Amino acid sequence: MHPVTTAHYLWLSAALLLIGTIGVLTRRNIVIILMSIELILNAVTINLIAFSKYLGQAHGQVFAIFVITVAVAEAAVGLGILIALFRNKETILADEVDLLKW
Amino acid sequence: MNTVFFLVFGLIVVVCAINVVVQRHPISSAISLIGVMGSLAIIYLQLGAEFMAAAQIIVYTGAVMVLFIFVIMLLNAGSEEGGKGPLTVRLLGVPLLLVFLGLLSYLIQRLFSDTGPVRFGDFKGGSPADVGRALFSTYLLPFEITSVLILIAILGAIVLARKELD
Numbered sequence: 375m376h377p378v379t380t381a382h383y384l385w386l387s388a389a390l391l392l393i394g395t396i397g398v399l400t401r402r403n404i405v406i407i408l409m410s411i412e413l414i415l416n417a418v419t420i421n422l423i424a425f426s427k428y429l430g431q432a433h434g435q436v437f438a439i440f441v442i443t444v445a446v447a448e449a450a451v452g453l454g455i456l457i458a459l460f461r462n463k464e465t466i467l468a469d470e471v472d473l474l475k476w
Numbered sequence: 477m478n479t480v481f482f483l484v485f486g487l488i489v490v491v492c493a494i495n496v497v498v499q500r501h502p503i504s505s506a507i508s509l510i511g512v513m514g515s516l517a518i519i520y521l522q523l524g525a526e527f528m529a530a531a532q533i534i535v536y537t538g539a540v541m542v543l544f545i546f547v548i549m550l551l552n553a554g555s556e557e558g559g560k561g562p563l564t565v566r567l568l569g570v571p572l573l574l575v576f577l578g579l580l581s582y583l584i585q586r587l588f589s590d591t592g593p594v595r596f597g598d599f600k601g602g603s604p605a606d607v608g609r610a611l612f613s614t615y616l617l618p619f620e621i622t623s624v625l626i627l628i629a630i631l632g633a634i635v636l637a638r639k640e641l642d
Contacts, residue, residue, distance in 0.1 A: 377594075382486075393493040393496075397497035405502045406496070406497070410496065420519065426525065427524055427602065431602075432606035432607045433610055435525050435602055436614075438525070442535055446539065449544070451633055453637075
């Protein structure tokens with residue numbers, strides 16, 4: 375059977391990045407937009423760990439830990455903003471939040 | 477064996493990720509996202525990153541998804557009816573996406589087509605001990621700055637989500 379190479383993991387990461395990008399661009403629900411951002415950050419993490427293995431060093435995994443930390447902080451602050459938004463505007467659809475629209 | 481593992485869990489990751497984007501109701505998306513995170517943990521394990529696999533399960537499926545589902549329940553978010561974006565976005569989006577995908581495939585094919593096979597358990601430099609040693613020697617300053625970042629995120633989330641006091 376064909377062996378799995380590093381390139382396969384890069385393909386998986388690219389697929390996840392693409393799906394996440396489509397989600398961010400097409401969905402209107404802010405919760406799902408935040409989930410799509412998590413998908414994109416996980417695509418980055420796959421890349422970092424795949425290259426960590428490719429180069430035989432642990433440094434890629436350290437950067438993956440930093441990426442996870444930033445992703446979690448982003449989710450917490452994003453959902454906090456979402457709660458504040460819902461309290462003021464009674465909506466969680468991104469296109470109904472047009473306060474700054476000209 | 478490795479190929480079968482990669483194919484099965486890679487397929488689960490991609491299908492669940494598509495499901496996250498396609499589902500109308502946020503709860504269905506959240507459940508699919510748990511599937512993505514769980515399968516990704518197996519993928520990390522196959523890449524020899526045991527600590528990352530455990531962290532993925534604990535942090536994402538344990539903490540982040542609970543936070544997401546908690547917020548969905550709190551806001552009582554219903555399913556969203558299909559709204560169409562502007563025409564220019566729909567007309568430009570698909571070609572741009574295809575160009576991006578083509579460019580990405582070309583680069584991966586060009587740069588990484590001759591990488592060696594990845595087998596389960598033949599990576600010796602990525603054990604939790606090695607990660608910890610790198611984290612607390614080479615990357616000590618970024619690690620400490622990360623703790624400040626988390627503190628700021630906690631304070632920001634509390635300030636943003638609390639009720640305004642008169």
